Amino acid sequence: MAVTTRVPTDTATTNKLDIWFVGKLVLTFFRIMLGAWMIVSGASHLLSLFGYPPIFPQPLGNLHPSNVMLASLLEVGLFDLVKTVELLVGLCLVFNVFVPLALAVALPVSYMVFHNSIALNMRYDRIVSTYMAVWCLYMNVILLLAHIRYYLPMLRMRAPMGKLSDFRMLPSIFEAPEQEAGKDRR
Numbered sequence: 001m002a003v004t005t006r007v008p009t010d011t012a013t014t015n016k017l018d019i020w021f022v023g024k025l026v027l028t029f030f031r032i033m034l035g036a037w038m039i040v041s042g043a044s045h046l047l048s049l050f051g052y053p054p055i056f057p058q059p060l061g062n063l064h065p066s067n068v069m070l071a072s073l074l075e076v077g078l079f080d081l082v083k084t085v086e087l088l089v090g091l092c093l094v095f096n097v098f099v100p101l102a103l104a105v106a107l108p109v110s111y112m113v114f115h116n117s118i119a120l121n122m123r124y125d126r127i128v129s130t131y132m133a134v135w136c137l138y139m140n141v142i143l144l145l146a147h148i149r150y151y152l153p154m155l156r157m158r159a160p161m162g163k164l165s166d167f168r169m170l171p172s173i174f175e176a177p178e179q180e181a182g183k184d185r186r
Contacts, residue, residue, distance in 0.1 A: 035095075038089050039090035046080075086106075099147065103144050
């Protein structure tokens, strides 16, 4: 006589929910960590413009190409813009507002930090490390992929042009998302 044991049907759901929860936790950590790093980095430079000491001094690169890039950005005033973008993006990420837009705006900054730290300073050994200049780009890309549903409408091959009546949709940016957290689990 064979004895069969019945396994509860919600066991698979529990494991799936646990994985979903851990994934959301990791992505939330990445969003807050990237945002906090950008706030500190942007604020450090901008504080010095107002006569306060920076939180940490801005390194100008160890090798000549890195030094030239950073010095050029400083001389033409673009470094102030980059640091302002970092600060604004960081605030958006930490406070969870306009996150898809903030991530798209942060991508060029994240890439330049990565490129300067790895390629221009020839530190290829740091590609697989805990170095924040490297993880700035990695976290940015991972978070962009996590928010892909917001970018897909922009990637249409032949997108029709908008109309003036589309401006009536502007208030919808402040509405709650159509899918609540419970519905995302499916």
